[in-house]
Amino acid sequence: MKKLKLVAVTSCPTGIAHTYMAAESLEQAAEAAGHEMRVETQGAAGAERLSDAEIAEADAVIFAADVEVREKERFAGKPTIRGGVKRGINDASGMVAEAVAAAENAPAAGAAPTAVSAPATPQKAPGFGTQLRQWLMTGVSYMIPFVAAGGILIALAFMIGGAQIAAIVDGGVYEGVEYAGITDLSAILAEAGIAGVMFKIGATAFSMLVAVLAGYIAYAMADRVGLAAGIVGGLLAVAIGAGFLGGLVAGLLAGAIVMWLKKIKAPRGLDSLMPILVIPLLSVFAIGFLMLVVIGGPIAAVQNGLTDWLQGLTGANALALGALLGAMMGFDLGGPVNKVAYLFGTGALVSDNLTVMAAVMAAGMVPPLGLALATVVRKKLFSDAERQAGKAAWVLGASFITEGAIPFAAADPFRVIASTIAGGATAGALSMAFGSTLRAPHGGIWVIGLIGNPLGYLIAIIAGSLVTCAVVIGLKQLTRTAAAPQPTPVAA
Structure with missing residues (x-):
């Protein structure tokens, strides 16, 4: 068998765990099949780029990505296999086999196609649902660094300077005292201290969330030329009070408008002006008009209604919401459903509802912690590789990296995911x-130190982890017992 040169790109919404796990799985699968593999990881720390020479020498390309691959035009003309990042983790050997088949069926370089030549392995175009998920996850992936940096800076500012720091910096009334706010930002350190500086920087990062989300949704749909319309649409969504819902709609509409404008055949003399002048001008005006005049108001009403509903949740309703969000966090362990719950939590955080974000993070910590505990309680139910993964899962779970549970789910999806859903729902409900x-x-x-009622929060995490541990051990033990052969009766 001829040794082939393969290249791949892996990318997930957060760019932390899935991206690198898929890269490792693909490299191992290619090596096991006797082929050479180089992987470009488009992760949170930036892309480890493939060189132009490596791409030119490649026989086939694999995209294992849940977000749009950046600069994918570099791979044009190469036989390409596409799939989600989880497939890159769980079915790397299958993707490598498909890439090998595509490379072997591709026409030789420079050969003229003939009527009888065999085409390369056809690739099914992704459906609208898959594309929509990729567009949204691309926006979320670019937004998350702003969320993390801005949110933690704001939280630290409150911890150092007290809850009044927001009024001191931006003006307002706190506990009967009216603050004028700081108008000269060059004097913020002298007037509000380091807490004021941290609050202003964090609030500025937070103010960019919706614009970044909308801009990179449009970017995923229409490439760079869609960025301006998406960002402007997101900024207008914030200005009219449409919030995250408005940002999502603005990004999708901006991308759709730019995609349509790119299809227009311009006169030859205007070709070069279309992407730098005509399309940005028309698309920015179109999305601005739609957000300000047509759909912005109704979306803002829905957003305000959702905010009021969250603020009014008490008793059983709050518990049900916490359980639902917790179950979503444990369902696909960093995948799209998990990210929807996380986005809901950050949206509530921006609206100053702090209980929802607490429930989401507690539930997201539980899957790795519960499974790590299970590998200690009943070692014999887990393989050597799973026990090793359990050691790392302690740290990953404590750091709110839900993807630490993926090695367990990949080996035993049904029983593991059932346990993480149960544990996540328990933690979310108890946190609420x-x-x-x-x-x-x-x-x-x-x-x-930034958590209100930390003792209750720790109890919620511990309880959720215990439930995950108990459920996964129970299911593994139950199926193991059911599968055990019955002893053959011995004749007297």
Whole structure:
């Protein structure tokens, strides 16, 4: 068998765990099949770029990505296999086999196609649902660094300077005292101290969330030329009070408008002006008009209604919401459903509802912690590789990296995911029941000083981890017992 040169790109919404796990799986699968593999990881720390020479020498390309691959035009003309990042983790050998088949069926370089030549392996175009998920996840992936940096800075500012720091910096009334706010930002350190500086920087980062979300949704749909319309649409969504919902709609509409404008055949003399002048001008005006005049108001009404509903949740309703969000966090362990719950939590955080974000983070910490505990309680039910993964899962879970549970789910999806859903729902509901609050959108146990009612919060996490541990052990033991052969009766 001929040794082939393969290249791949892996990317997930957060760019932390899935991205690098898929890269490692693909490299191992290619090596096992006797082929050479180089992987470009488009992660949170930036892309480890493939060189032009490596791409030119490649026989086939694999995209294992849940977000739009950046600069994918570099791979044009190469046989390409596409799939989600989880497939890159769980079915790397299958993706490598498909890439090999595509490379072997591709026409030789420079060969003229003939009527009888065999085409390369056809690739099914992704459906609208898959594309929509990729567009949204691209926006979320670019937004998350702003969420983490801004949210934690704001939380630290409140911890150092007290809850009045927001009124001191931006003006307003706190506990009967009216503050004028700081108009000269060059004097902010002298007037508000380091807490005021941290609050202003964090609030500025937070103010960019919706614009970044909308801009990169449009970017995923229409490439760079869609960025301006998306960002402007997101800024207008904030200005009219449409919030995250407005940003999502603005990004999708801006991308759709630019995609349509790019299809227009311009006269030859205007070709070069279309992407730098005509399309940005028309698309920015179109999305601006739609947000300000047509759809912005109704979306703002829905957003305000959602905010009021969250603020009014008490008793059983709050518990049900916490359980639902917790179950979503444990369902696909960093995938799209998990990210929807996380986005809901950050949206509530921006609206100053701190209990929802607390429930989301507590539930997201539980899957790795519960499974790590299970590997200690009943070692014999887990393989050597899973026990090793359990050692790392302690730290990953404590750091709110839900993806630490993926090695377990990949090996035994049904029983593991059932346990993480149960544990996540337990933690989310208990966090809401204890009324725990959280100003930081990330950080796990390391931001315990920023958590309201930390004792109740720890109880929620411990309870959820115990439930995950008990369910996964019970299911593994139950199926193991059911599968055990019955002893053959011995004749007297």
